[in-house]
Structure formats: C-alpha cells, structure tokens
C-alpha cells in the first residue's frame with residue numbers, strides 16, 4: 001500500500017470498517033519490516049484520531065505475590081519455592097503517600113490469587129478503600145476470579161477497573177497455561193464485573209500459540225468480552241516453570257498484535273507495559289499503537305513486577321519522571337485526569 005492507501009485504510013477503520021478473519025490472518029503473517037512499519041503507521045493514525053498525542057499512566061502496586069494457582073507460564077505459581085511478600089495495610093498507606101500528586105491516572109493494585117484474601121475478602125476491600133481514601137484516583141484491581149458479592153463490595157469501596165486476563169481463547173492452550181482453572185468461570189467473572197459497572201481489561205499471551213489460527217481465536221475471543229482495555233504480552237520463559245531455560249524470543253509478535261488490536265478496538269485503552277523491556281520497550285509499543293503506560297514503579301521500589309526484566313538490576317529505570325521525559329521526546333504527553341475519567345464514564 002502507498003501512503004494514500006494507508007491513510008484510507010486508517011480512515012475506514014475510524015469510520016467503522018472491521019477486519020475479516022482473512023484480513024487478520026494476512027496481518028499476522030507479515031514478516032517484512034517495511035510492511036510491519038506500514039501496519040504500525042495505520043495503528044498510530046487510528047489511535048491519534050481518538051487520543052491525539054495523549055497517554056495515560058498507571059502506577060503498579062504488586063502487593064501480594066502469594067498465589068494458590070499453578071499457571072505454567074508464571075514465576076509466582078504456587079509450586080515455585082521463592083521468597084514471597086504480602087504488604088501490610090500500613091505499608092500500603094505509606095506507599096500511597098508517595099503516589100499522591102505524582103501524575104498517575106490510575107493505581108493498579110495487583111496480587112496473585114492469595115488465599116489470605118480469598119479466605120477473608122473484606123481484607124482486600126479494606127485495602128481498596130484505604131487506597132481510594134488516601135490517593136483519590138481511579139483504582140484497578142487484579143484479584144483473579146472472585147465471587148460476585150466480593151466484586152460488588154470492591155466496586156462500592158473504590159475499585160473502578162477489573163483486570164482479568166484470559167491469556168488465550170484457544171481452549172486446549174488455556175488448559176496448558178492456566179492449569180486446573182475453569183475457562184468459563186474466568187469469562188463469567190469478567191461478565192459479572194461488567195454487570196456491576198466495572199471497566200474491564202482482558203488480555204492474551206503471545207509466542208505460546210501453536211499457530212496463527214490459535215492467535216485469531218484469541219483475538220476474536222477478546223471481542224466477546226467487550227473490554228475497555230485490551231492487552232497482549234509476550235510470553236517470557238520464567239524460572240520455576242516448565243519453560244525454565246527456554247530461549248526468550250523477541251517482542252516483534254507482540255508489537256504486531258498491539259497494532260492489530262488497535263485496528264480491532266480503535267477507541268479502547270491498549271497498554272505499553274514497562275515490565276518486559278523497560279522504557280525502550282515502551283517506545284516501541286507506543287509506536288505500534290498503544291496509548292497507556294503500565295507497570296510504572298519508583299526507581300527505589302523493592303516490589304515485584306510480573307515479568308521483571310529488571311529483577312537483577314541495582315536501579316530500576318521505570319519511574320514516572322523517566323517515562324514522562326521519554327514521552328515528551330516522542331512528542332507525546334500525559335493526558336489530563338479529566339480525559340481518563342471520561343474513558344471510565346465518570
């Protein structure tokens with residue numbers, strides 16, 4: 001496609017055109033760098049139509065690394081004998097004081113499926129209420145599959161967004177990834193949250209799929225959950241999992257899928273996570289059509305990320321000031337809080 005054709009393609013998407021399965025498979029089979037750059041261009045044009053040069057920033061607080069599950073792709077699976085932590089309410093209060101006024105649009109409170117909170121969900125409700133009272137910002141929770149009553153209480157006490165990733169909509173692959181967990185329960189939990197009034201985030205893993213059809217199934221599956229935010233993350237082989245020692249792959253596939261997601265979900269939030277490749281990786285993801293920076297933590301943070309590219313580094317370079325500086329060098333800026341609140345329907 002030449003420049004005019006690319007612009008026409010972006011315009012058609014903005015005007016409501018949708019990709020067929022064959023279109024998606026064609027895009028997934030792009031190998032040529034020039035063709036890939038054209039896909040990124042279209043994705044950026046679509047994103048800019050809805051969001052201009054404005055980016056949303058989420059602070060990441062991984063407050064418990066305990067988990068009762070045994071996901072085959074995850075470092076924190078219950079079978080992995082690692083040091084774990086669970087922050088106390090006082091620790092979280094102190095942390096909140098450092099987040100206030102820093103420029104975040106939302107606080108992402110993440111935990112494994114920690115039995116401590118499953119035995120007494122009111123303890124989790126208390127954390128959400130405390131963070132809301134202290135920081136006053138929208139809150140995203142990622143507590144896993146909890147019952148509707150708990151979701152309702154969390155929402156009533158300040159949780160606005162629920163992140164719950166299916167990882168894949170290919171059932172066979174799901175069984176291998178989220179070992180021992182129900183495919184339907186996860187979908188139903190997301191539906192319950194939406195009924196209650198949450199915005200929801202769904203997401204998929206890439207580089208684990210057996211073939212392109214599996215990726216297509218996942219992309220179509222994401223549509224069925226009608227997410228407000230939609231994520232793709234590259235699978236990274238983690239210690240303490242069946243994949244330990246496998247060669248890590250590149251993030252090229254993730255970038256391509258970010259662009260396809262932007263074309264499929266033109267006006268939704270799409271994250272550029274700092275957790276895989278730090279700020280350089282953020283730039284690539286934004287250039288592929290993302291519009292949210294996630295997993296921002298302070299440079300002296302001792303808390304975990306999910307993949308933790310920087311686990312062994314002395315100093316972590318994914319704090320909000322470094323992020324904003326790099327955004328500005330790209331001609332992008334943090335959005336106003338009112339822009340984000342509009343996305344949330346507040």
Ligand code: SF4
Nearest residue numbers: 067069071074077112
């Ligand atoms: S992905 Fe989440 S639910 Fe699965 S083992 Fe890791 S922390 Fe637990």
